[in-house]
Amino acid sequence: EPEVTQTPSHQVTQMGQEVILRCVPISNHLYFYWYRQILGQKVEFLVSFYNNEISEKSEIFDDQFSVERPDGSNFTLKIRSTKLEDSAMYFCASSGRGYTFGSGTRLTVV
Amino acid sequence: ILNVEQSPQSLHVQEGDSTNFTCSFPSSNFYALHWYRWETAKSPEALFVMTLNGDEKKKGRISATLNTKEGYSYLYIKGSQPEDSATYLCALANQAGTALIFGKGTTLSVSS
Numbered sequence: 001e002p003e004v005t006q007t008p009s010h011q012v013t014q015m016g017q018e019v020i021l022r023c024v025p026i027s028n029h030l031y032f033y034w035y036r037q038i039l040g041q042k043v044e045f046l047v048s049f050y051n052n053e054i055s056e057k058s059e060i061f062d063d064q065f066s067v068e069r070p071d072g073s074n075f076t077l078k079i080r081s082t083k084l085e086d087s088a089m090y091f092c093a094s095s096g097r098g099y100t101f102g103s104g105t106r107l108t109v110v
Numbered sequence: 111i112l113n114v115e116q117s118p119q120s121l122h123v124q125e126g127d128s129t130n131f132t133c134s135f136p137s138s139n140f141y142a143l144h145w146y147r148w149e150t151a152k153s154p155e156a157l158f159v160m161t162l163n164g165d166e167k168k169k170g171r172i173s174a175t176l177n178t179k180e181g182y183s184y185l186y187i188k189g190s191q192p193e194d195s196a197t198y199l200c201a202l203a204n205q206a207g208t209a210l211i212f213g214k215g216t217t218l219s220v221s222s
Contacts, residue, residue, distance in 0.1 A: 004153070031207045043199065043212040056209055091154070099144060099210065103153045 023092030116213035133200035137181035
């Protein structure tokens with residue numbers, strides 16, 4: 001069964017550093033998403049991507065965040081200057097007929 | 111702002127008990143409701159996607175109903191087993207291809 005894969009599974013970074021979270025969506029899906037879950041809180045939508053551009057973004061997705069599909073297969077989320085409150089599980093998803101989530105990247109900012 | 115509420119927040123039952131959870135959502139601009147089962151350190155696993163008022167779906171011992179007019183969905187688990195222990199998330203889509211709005215989830219713990 002096709003999967004959405006995310007790397008790394010866990011990343012620890014120092015405050016102020018840039019991080020790039022990587023995702024490989026299912027190949028015939030057209031919509032791509034990033035969500036995050038801060039420990040103990042709801043899963044929150046960050047951004048959706050369609051036809052090589054952002055189609056929707058939440059208020060969380062400020063200028064510190066950016067997304068790219070650099071090579072037609074990977075879908076990346078970049079956080080330019082991490083803050084302590086960026087510590088969360090970050091989930092990538094893609095959708096075609098249904099939604100499929102990756103297993104997440106746990107980002108810890110110290 | 112769309113808000114999806116789930117209750118209870120957590121639940122502890124004995125093996126063999128049947129249980130149910132509630133997901134409430136705004137009934138306007140409804141497109142689809144998703145139920146996911148999420149175990150720690152794994153991907154959320156899709157259980158059901160429900161679109162029609164009155165829909166009932168079943169997968170083994172788990173079933174779900176949908177009422178789009180009053181804005182709620184119930185998830186039922188019959189004869190709970192320890193392996194059912196997980197967080198159950200519902201998520202609302204208000205049109206195709208848009209982001210899902212998640213509830214906070216109901217965490218189920220089943221003791222043997």
